[in-house]
Amino acid sequence: MSDKSPKPQEPDTDVHEDPNEPAFDWMKPKTSSGASPAAPATTxxxxxxxxxxxxxxxxxxxxxxxxxxxxxxxxxxxxxxxxxxxxxxxxxxxxxxxxxxxxxxxxxxxxxxxxxxPLPTSALQVRPPEDEVARRNAEREQAAKVKPIGPRVFQVLLAVFYPVILLVLAVRAVTSPLFLWVEYNRPGFPGDGYGYSTDDRMTYGSYAVDYLSNWAGPRFLGGLVNQDGAKLFKDSEVAHMADVKLVILSSFGAGLLLIILSIIAILYLRKRSNGGIRRGLFAGSIVTLVIIIGLAVLAALSWQQFFTEFHRIFFANGTWTFSLEDTLIRLFPGQFWIDAGIVIGALVFLVATLTFIFTWPTKRRRGLADKQDAAEEASSGSEDTLEVVSGNDKADKEANDSKR
Known part of the structure; x- marks a missing residue:
């Protein structure tokens, strides 16, 4: 073989494409001991x-x-x-x-x-200590039992305003031409010994009643004259009627204000307190009955003393006493005031009694019946659920037994 003859090419031993391929193990050099290359490890x-x-x-x-x-x-x-x-x-x-x-x-x-x-959600299954659970349950129950102070305040205000409102409305019913006509025409009402007929009393008395509820000045009564041209009311009588008018208008204004406040209280209790309106009116009816019964007993024991003390509270001494010949006494004798007191007391007592009856805290009104019905439904539902669960468990058990 000469130098110019082509040399034989060496085999390609590059195993970069797949060095772990067993097909190329024959290219690896043998070990020094002459053994064949090791077989690939068993995986x-x-x-x-x-x-x-x-x-x-x-x-x-x-x-x-x-x-x-x-x-x-x-x-x-x-x-x-x-x-x-x-x-x-x-x-x-x-x-x-x-x-x-x-x-x-x-x-x-x-x-x-x-x-x-473990996933982070597995921490949700960790139950807190028993003392912590008991403490939270106690705080939850205490917070549920605590009632807000707002509804209580409005209930008390409604109970206090109720008797005053009823009294003012009863007084307004008495200070009307209708009551005056009933009094003058009822049997047994005493007549005028100085010549006023029923028509004269009704005409002159209507002026006096209208003056108590209008905005006219004292001249409304001071300028009136009778048939002979003399003044119908003396100056002292006009002055006393002006004092009565001030008391009446003040009571009417106070009653109107209390009615507005009571409406606000009712609207508030309707939204914030279940049964708050009923409790407030029930308490107010009790207070009203106690007051009206007490006043009726005092008036029945001594009407004259009761009438005198009542006038002393609102009027100065000596400004409300007149003679039998004065026009106010002839138009409004003592029997008129007794009848007026009876009518006021009867109206207040009747309305308070009806309110007491219709707001009596029965089981249905207190919601106990609804709670009992809900509890019974819940218990029946739980029993049905237990029956379904027990039935499912029995079915699962039978299925497992059949598989075995």
Missing amino acids: TTPASAAGKPNVGSDPAVSTSGSVPTTATPAGGQPESRADRKAAEAADVDAEPPLFADTLAGASTDKQGSHYSE
Whole structure:
């Protein structure tokens, strides 16, 4: 062989494309002892959930649950590339661990042991200590029992305003031409000994009653004259009627203000307190009955003393006493004031009694009946639920027994 003859080319030993491919093991240099290159290490793949062996391998399942791959044959021929691809596909297709095992921190065996940390939501299942649970329950019950102060205040105001409103309305009913006509025309009413007929009393008395509720000045009564041209009312009588008018208009104004406040209280209690209106009116009716019964007893024991003390409260001494010949006494004798007192007391007593009856705290009005019905429905519902659950448990048990 001359120098010019072509040299034989050395075989390509570059294994960069797939250095682990067993097909190229024959290119690796032999060991110093002259032995053939070592066979590739046996790798283990996790068994699939369905228990299927790896494709293209001769499985020999070990006790650990892994399937070893086939080693290189003795004749030196390595396993094919199709077998290796099938083994890799079996690793990828392995079923993931169950969710419950993941929460419990179960480990999987995929190309080695791997530990999964429990999810953060597992901390929600941790129950606080018993003393903490008892403390929270006690605070919750105490907060539920505490009632706001607003409804209580409005209930008290409604109970206080109610008797005053009823009294003012009864007084307004008495200071009207209708009551005057009934009094003058009822049987047994004393006549005028100085010549006033029923028509004269009705005409002159209507002027006096109208003056108490209008905005006219004292001249409304001071300018009136009788049939002979003399003044109908003296100056002292006009002055007393002016004082009476001031008291009447003040009471009417106060009653109107209390009615407005009571309406506000009712609207508030209607939204904020279940049964608050009823409780306020019930308490107000009791207070009204106590007051009116007490005043009726005092008036029945001594009417003259009661009448005198009443005038002393609102009028100065000496401004409300007149003679029998004066026009005010002839138009409004003592019997008129007795009848007026009886009518006022009767109206107040009747309305307060009706309010007391219609706001009596029965079980239905207090909501106890509804609560009992709800409790019975809840108990019946819980029994039905228990029956359904027990039935489901029995069915599950029978199904498990049949499987066994």
